[in-house]
């Protein structure tokens with residue numbers, strides 16, 4: 626984990642709740658979740674299907690509004706922003722990676738990265754040298770001229786990670802980034818997420834139902850029934866003063882889901 630001088634959390638969830646209502650039916654998807662993430666940390670959020678992981682992802686990314694509680698990104702409370710300001714904050718501070726890659730099919734890999742940069746509203750033109758660096762890091766040199774349907778799933782996800790990183794966001798939010806990949810491609814994508822977190826320093830939050838994937842993080846938040854069941858530091862974590870790393874979590878050797 627990259628340590629920076631600013632010790633304030635980059636992400637804070639404070640007593641977050643989300644209730645879905647449809648007619649008389651109410652689902653409490655997130656129930657009073659609080660945690661803070663220091664800059665540069667790699668956090669995995671794990672839990673079984675229906676535990677509220679995706680809802681938490683949408684809340685943390687400002688893609689949906691909380692029923693109560695707050696999400697504070699780098700000192701800014703999403704709830705205080707109107708839709709346009711929320712979109713701006715999201716585009717400038719957060720890079721998203723989705724299970725289904727979500728690349729635009731009519732554009733090349735390069736076009737997908739460029740359009741993400743253009744709509745982020747950056748003042749400077751895209752830094753080509755930085756894209757070269759990302760392409761090296763993600764091993765997609767030579768694949769950038771291809772359209773998504775000419776790329777393997779693993780390559781598409783690595784392009785999606787380059788797209789998320791090109792704006793140098795403070796935060797990467799990844800929702801089941803290996804959910805559509807075989808073991809070999811999953812391992813490659815996980816190690817690239819880990820490496821980019823270490824080398825580029827952005828805070829990374831990864832939603833997963835897979836404990837083996839989660840084990841690469843500095844810290845694992847286990848979610849059950851919309852609440853945080855445990856908050857564990859792994860052997861990769863740099864221990865802050867007074868918080869020695871916990872015993873690493875046991876990792877299921879067969880990639881077992883929880």
Ligand SMILES: Nc1ncnc2c1ncn2[C@@H]1O[C@H](COP(=O)(O)OP(=O)(O)OP(=O)(O)O)[C@@H](O)[C@H]1O
Pocket residue numbers: 645646647652653654672673674675676677678679680681834
């Ligand atoms: N738009 C919605 N309307 C009503 N209920 C919803 C909605 N989205 C999610 N839910 C419910 O909220 C709960 C949490 O769902 P969520 O998708 O956040 O869980 P999850 O842990 O991401 O599950 P999975 O791993 O299967 O994607 C579930 O009971 C789900 O059925």
